[in-house]
Structure formats: structure tokens, C-alpha cells
Amino acid sequence: MNEIEERLDEIRERGLYRKLRCVSGPQGPRVLLDGRPVLLLCSNNYLGLADHPRVREAAAEAAMRYGAGSGASRLISGNMTIHRRLEEQLARFKGAEACLLFGSGFLANAGVVSALAREGDVVFSDALNHASIVDGCRLSRAETFVYDHCDVDHLEWGLRQAEGRGALIVTDGVFSMDGDTAPLPEIVELAQRHDARVMVDEAHGTGCVGPGGRGLVAEYGLEDEVDVIVGTLGKALGSYGAYVLCDKPMSKYLINTARTLIFSTALSPPAVAAAIAALELLREQPRRVEKLRRNAAVLREALAESGLPVEPGETPIVPLIVGDADAAMAASERALERGVFAQAIRPPTVPAGTSRLRLAVMASHTKSELREAGRVLAAAIPASARESVALGEAGATLGRSGVFDVLADAA
Numbered sequence: 001m002n003e004i005e006e007r008l009d010e011i012r013e014r015g016l017y018r019k020l021r022c023v024s025g026p027q028g029p030r031v032l033l034d035g036r037p038v039l040l041l042c043s044n045n046y047l048g049l050a051d052h053p054r055v056r057e058a059a060a061e062a063a064m065r066y067g068a069g070s071g072a073s074r075l076i077s078g079n080m081t082i083h084r085r086l087e088e089q090l091a092r093f094k095g096a097e098a099c100l101l102f103g104s105g106f107l108a109n110a111g112v113v114s115a116l117a118r119e120g121d122v123v124f125s126d127a128l129n130h131a132s133i134v135d136g137c138r139l140s141r142a143e144t145f146v147y148d149h150c151d152v153d154h155l156e157w158g159l160r161q162a163e164g165r166g167a168l169i170v171t172d173g174v175f176s177m178d179g180d181t182a183p184l185p186e187i188v189e190l191a192q193r194h195d196a197r198v199m200v201d202e203a204h205g206t207g208c209v210g211p212g213g214r215g216l217v218a219e220y221g222l223e224d225e226v227d228v229i230v231g232t233l234g235k236a237l238g239s240y241g242a243y244v245l246c247d248k249p250m251s252k253y254l255i256n257t258a259r260t261l262i263f264s265t266a267l268s269p270p271a272v273a274a275a276i277a278a279l280e281l282l283r284e285q286p287r288r289v290e291k292l293r294r295n296a297a298v299l300r301e302a303l304a305e306s307g308l309p310v311e312p313g314e315t316p317i318v319p320l321i322v323g324d325a326d327a328a329m330a331a332s333e334r335a336l337e338r339g340v341f342a343q344a345i346r347p348p349t350v351p352a353g354t355s356r357l358r359l360a361v362m363a364s365h366t367k368s369e370l371r372e373a374g375r376v377l378a379a380a381i382p383a384s385a386r387e388s389v390a391l392g393e394a395g396a397t398l399g400r401s402g403v404f405d406v407l408a409d410a411a
């Protein structure tokens with residue numbers, strides 16, 4: 001057996017083997033998955049815009065007008081009028097001074113964190129932040145302090161240890177695998193007291209929370225207090241790519257230092273045009289965000305009525321914690337046999353012992369589909385596998401040591 005096969009076997013033995021499934025046709029509430037019709041309950045197409053006719057038409061038209069690709073990085077010849085148009089519209093929508101498009105959310109997070117945090121600085125990162133933030137910390141030459149999930153006391157303790165050093169606090173707004181939200185007012189207050197910058201990842205906030213879907217920062221009215229907001233175009237906005245909102249000097253700094261912007265091809269015109277159309281729809285039809293909120297409440301209610309442990313919340317991300325990786329996979333397969341696609345999420349995406357079905361609601365689901373999903377999931381998850389791990393409890397084991405550079409634990 002060659003070494004790669006041995007490594008694969010080791011992954012299988014740990015119950016962590018992954019394989020790709022294939023969806024035929026567009027990303028709607030119902031899809032054909034590997035040829036089988038299923039209710040899709042794990043897509044980030046929250047507002048149902050990825051398959052909206054206006055969004056599709058905009059992408060097709062842009063392909064005819066501007067071509068399929070941008071041909072180069074933005075600093076060479078890939079920066080096109082259509083990029084500028086989307087940046088202006090996003091900045092206006094979010095009330096920011098400047099906006100900068102990146103190739104994806106992963107590239108934006110990795111690029112911004114590594115550009116902002118320099119040798120001698122400290123990055124303060126929530127234990128449950130997305131992998132792209134973790135990798136941004138690794139790429140930077142700064143030290144990293146992983147604070148317990150949403151624990152502002154732990155964060156403050158760390159800030160006090162690092163007094164006098166350059167500091168960047170970075171957090172997901174809506175946490176991608178738990179669906180809970182960061183205590184932004186407290187974080188901003190601590191940042192001001194300790195002279196730290198704040199960066200918020202709104203990947204799952206934009207289109208889902210805040211007034212008109214403007215995100216968690218807008219919900220708290222903290223637009224002027226947060227230094228950098230990262231948002232993605234590939235989730236509620238139904239396209240692909242990402243953006244950074246900040247002030248003008250920061251935008252110029254990132255153009256000069258963010259390696260994932262400098263050394264990567266600019267977004268393709270169809271992806272940009274699709275995002276412009278999606279943003280227009282979001283502005284014209286804020287009821288979509290309301291519908292998403294109502295649907296999230298319907299699913300939570302249906303799950304609770306079926307006896308499943310659900311944490312209260314308002315975001316469209318609903319985790320059903322199972323615990324063991326194999327048990328989560330088995331539950332996902334049983335749900336699939338009954339026509340519901342709810343992907344199992346295992347380490348390293350979530351901490352060991354907290355494998356789960358991560359459910360994601362869409363505005364385009366019907367109430368009866370969500371109620372049906374509640375019944376199917378109750379049948380798929382046996383009572384013995386319903387582990388009500390309090391949200392964030394698992395994260396609390398990460399970085400408890402309160403020392404710098406404990407990122408390896410959080411990977």
C-alpha cells in the first residue's frame with residue numbers, strides 16, 4: 001500500500017473520511033442528489049437567490065458582454081468596471097467608506113488577517129472561528145490567542161497580557177457551524193479600551209440578520225466601530241466571491257499587502273453580475289429576509305416538537321449535535337434514505353465530540369417542507385444519539401490554557 005492510501009485508511013479509521021456528493025440542476029429547496037430527489041437542508045443559499053431567474057440572467061448577460069473570465073489579478077489587468085460597480089453598491093448598502101472584492105471568503109479572511117497582523121502583534125481569535133481565519137492567523141507572523149467561544153472575560157484577560165502590543169480581535173458574526181452570534185458590543189468596548197482593531201466575518205450574517213439583511217454589525221449599529229467587515233457573495237447573495245468593507249486608507253493598505261488579493265485572479269464577470277442582481281433583489285425585497293427568519297423559527301419549532309434538542313436562536317443555521325462522528329454520519333444517511341439531505345459535520349470542522357447535522361434553512365422552503373424535515377430528522381436520530389451539548393461548551397476546551405499560539409488545537 002502506498003503512503004497516501006495508508007493516510008486515507010487512517011482517516012477512515014477515525015470516522016472522518018469525506019467524499020463528494022453530486023447535485024444535478026440548480027440549488028433549489030429540492031434537488032436531485034446523486035440521482036435521488038431530496039429536500040435540501042444544508043445549503044447556504046439562504047435567500048434562494050442562487051437559482052433566481054434575474055440572478056441567472058444577469059450572469060449570462062455579463063458573460064456575453066464582458067466574457068467568462070477576468071484574465072488576471074486585479075493589480076495586473078483583471079480589474080474591470082463591473083468590479084467597481086459591485087464595490088460601490090456594497091459600500092452603499094452597508095454604509096461603508098470603501099469596499100474591496102476578493103476571490104472568496106476564504107481568500108479574504110486569510111489575506112486580511114495576515115496583512116493586518118504583523119510580527120510582534122497578537123491576533124485574538126474566537127475558538128470557533130472559521131478555518132479561513134485560523135489559516136490567516138497561521139500565515140501572519142503574529143502570535144495568536146484563541147479565546148474561549150464568545151467569552152469576553154477570557155478575551156479581556158488575553159488583551160491585558162498583551163498590553164502595549166499591536167492587537168487585532170477577529171470573530172465570526174454568525175458562527176457557521178453553531179448558528180449563534182458574537183457578543184459584538186462587548187468585543188468593541190474591549191477593543192476600544194485596549195486599543196485593538198476589530199474584524200468581523202459576516203459570511204452568514206449578510207442577508208440573514210440585521211436590518212434588511214445588512215448583517216450583525218448593522219444590527220448593533222456598530223458600523224463605525226468595526227475596522228474591517230468581511231462578507232461573502234457565495235451564500236445569501238447566491239453567487240461566488242467575497243468583499244471587505246473598511247475605510248479608504250485600509251482599502252489602499254490591503255491592495256498593497258493582502259497577498260490573496262494581489263496574487264489571485266479577479267472574480268469572473270458573471271459571478272460579479274450575479275451578485276449585483278442579488279443585491280438589488282435584497283434591497284427591493286427585504287421580505288425575503290423576514291421569510292428566512294420565519295422559516296428558521298418554523299424549523300426550530302418542528303424539531304423541538306419532535307423531541308430533538310434545539311438551542312433557541314434566530315439565524316438560519318440550526319445544529320443538531322450528535323457527538324460521535326460515526327453516529328452523525330449514520331444519522332445523516334438515515335435522513336437521506338427518508339428524503340432529507342442534512343450533511344454531517346465532523347472534526348476538524350467542529351471540535352471532537354460535537355459532530356452534528358448542521359441544518360441550514362432557506363427562504364424558499366415551505367412550512368410543510370420544514371415540518372416534514374422535523375419528523376424525518378426525529379426518526380433519523382435515535383434518542384441515545386441526541387446529545388444536548390450546550391453551544392460553545394466544546395469550544396471552551398480550546399485555548400483554555402490562556403497562552404498564545406494555541407491555534408493548533410483549534411484547527
Ligand SMILES: Cc1ncc(COP(=O)(O)O)c(C=O)c1O
Nearest residue numbers: 104105106130172176203232234
Ligand atoms: C464563517 C465563514 N467565513 C468564510 C467562509 C469562506 O467563504 P467562501 O466559501 O466564500 O470561501 C465560510 C464558508 O465557507 C464561512 O462559513
